[in-house]
Each structure stands twice: as C-alpha cells, then as structure tokens.
Amino acid sequence: ETGVTQSPTHLIKTRGQQVTLRCSSQSGHNTVSWYQQALGQGPQFIFQYYREEENGRGNFPPRFSGLQFPNYSSELNVNALELDDSALYLCASGQGGDIQYFGAGTRLSVL
Amino acid sequence: GIQVEQSPPDLILQEGANSTLRCNFSDSVNNLQWFHQNPWGQLINLFYIPSGTKQNGRLSATTVATERYSLLYISSSQTTDSGVYFCAVGSGGSYIPTFGRGTSLIVHP
Numbered sequence: 597e598t599g600v601t602q603s604p605t606h607l608i609k610t611r612g613q614q615v616t617l618r619c620s621s622q623s624g625h626n627t628v629s630w631y632q633q634a635l636g637q638g639p640q641f642i643f644q645y646y647r648e649e650e651n652g653r654g655n656f657p658p659r660f661s662g663l664q665f666p667n668y669s670s671e672l673n674v675n676a677l678e679l680d681d682s683a684l685y686l687c688a689s690g691q692g693g694d695i696q697y698f699g700a701g702t703r704l705s706v707l
Numbered sequence: 708g709i710q711v712e713q714s715p716p717d718l719i720l721q722e723g724a725n726s727t728l729r730c731n732f733s734d735s736v737n738n739l740q741w742f743h744q745n746p747w748g749q750l751i752n753l754f755y756i757p758s759g760t761k762q763n764g765r766l767s768a769t770t771v772a773t774e775r776y777s778l779l780y781i782s783s784s785q786t787t788d789s790g791v792y793f794c795a796v797g798s799g800g801s802y803i804p805t806f807g808r809g810t811s812l813i814v815h816p
Contacts, residue, residue: 598751629803638711638793638806639750652803684748695740696804698750 598622600699602687608705614675617702619687621668627651628670629696630662631686639686645670682706709734713794713807720784720814728779728810730794738797738804739770741779745790753779753792784814 599622609615621628627646631639641654645664659675668689674681682705688696710733720726730739741753754761754768756777761768765784770777781788791811795804 598749633748636808638795638808641803641805644803654803686748686750688750695752695755697752698742701748703748 598697598699600687600689600697602685602699602702604702605700606703606705608707609677610707611677611679613677614673615677615704617672617674617685617687617704619670619672619689619699621670621687621689622697623668625668625689625691625697627690627696628664629688629690630670630672631688632656632681633684633686633701635683642672677706679706709736709796709798709805711794711796711805711807713792713810715810716808718810718812720812722784722786722814722816724784724814725780725782726784726812728781728792728812730777730779730796730807732775732777732794732796734775734798736772736775736796736798739777740795740804741768741777742793742795743788743790744793744809750793781812784812786814786816788812789814 601620629644630642633639643653648664664670684701686701688698690696712731742750758772767780791809795806797804
C-alpha cells in the first residue's frame with residue numbers, strides 16, 4: 597500500500613466531454629504529480645503541484661489542468677476529450693519530489 | 708530532453724531463474740527509481756538509486772552514474788514477479804521523471 601488513492605478506478609466518456617479525476621495523497625506529502633500512461637508505454641509526466649501551485653508541466657495542452665488542495669487531495673481536469681486521451685491516469689505524491697509514491701490509477705476510455 | 712532506454716523489452720522466465728534488466732540514460736541524472744507495475748496498473752517503488760548498489764530480498768540494483776546505466780537483478784524469480792519494470796530518471800533541480808518504455812516480465816510456474 598502506497599497510501600495514495602485514486603477515484604474512480606474506471607471511467608467511460610464520449611469525445612468532447614469533460615472529466616475530473618481525483619487523488620488523495622499521503623498525509624504530509626507536499627507534491628503531487630499526474631501522469632498519462634498509454635497502452636504499452638511508460639507514464640508521461642503531465643504536471644506537478646507543490647503547495648497548491650503548478651511547479652512543472654510536461655508536453656500537454658492547456659485543456660489538461662489541475663488543482664491541489666490543502667487537505668492532500670488533488671484533481672486532474674481534462675476538457676474537450678479526444679479519443680487519444682484514452683489511457684491510464686496515475687497520480688503520485690511525495691515530499692520534496694525525490695521519491696514518488698503512486699496510486700493505482702484511473703483507466704479512462706473515450707468513445 | 709533526457710532519453711531512457713530499457714532492455715530487454717520482453718522477458719519470459721521459468722520460476723527460479725535469475726534475470727538482469729538494464730536502463731540506459733542519455734545524460735547525467737540526480738534521481739533514478741525502479742518501479743514494478745503489476746497487472747492491475749499499480750506502480751510499486753522498488754529502489755531509489757541515483758548511484759551505488761542496494762539490495763532488498765531477492766532484488767538488487769546497481770547504478771553507475773558515470774557510465775549512464777542502471778541494472779536491476781531479480782534472483783530466484785517467482786510468478787508474482789510478473790509485470791512491467793520501469794526505470795524513471797530525473798535531472799536538474801526539480802524531479803520531473805522521464806520513464807523508459809519498460810521491460811515486460813512473465814514468470815511461468
């Protein structure tokens with residue numbers, strides 16, 4: 597158990613819709629990162645939040661956005677869903693960012 | 708950005724066999740982690756090893772930072788070792804890791 601929980605575990609949406617994925621980090625962890633993992637690939641970094649501010653962003657368009665809350669929870673929002681957004685979305689938390697602990701992920705299917 | 712290559716891409720073993728997984732990276736790193744992703748998608752930390760050697764039970768890892776590679780050793784493999792093994796590296800002041808494409812391991816009973 598990593599102490600990082602994600603919800604929901606599975607989700608089906610249609611193209612053009614919006615989705616919100618949630619993550620609850622370990623108590624005391626001040627960074628949270630989100631990753632997208634396509635089938636057969638390694639996780640790709642989307643962005644990281646540190647003390648509720650975005651602290652780094654990968655090569656993802658602005659329709660991917662996030663929030664981090666003071667209670668160690670965070671959200672990933674994706675607007676105007678596209679078919680290629682179908683993937684496993686992983687949340688990871690840590691203290692200072694050196695070692696990250698991952699949740700089990702949310703599997704998103706866009707039809 | 709930094710490139711990470713893992714080999715072999717696929718590995719099939721009989722229970723009890725030993726194996727070595729390799730991670731090559733294209734630039735100097737200050738962070739390196741090995742993960743095991745189980746069939747349900749959960750990524751489990753195995754080692755945080757930017758340099759040196761560590762051991763945890765049947766698993767051990769060695770990173771030679773000056774030569775830009777890391778090795779993960781699995782001894783006496785078990786069926787529960789099946790899954791995908793990822794190497795993730797970071798460089799610079801902020802740990803934004805770059806993952807390799809992984810090594811898919813299947814251990815048969």
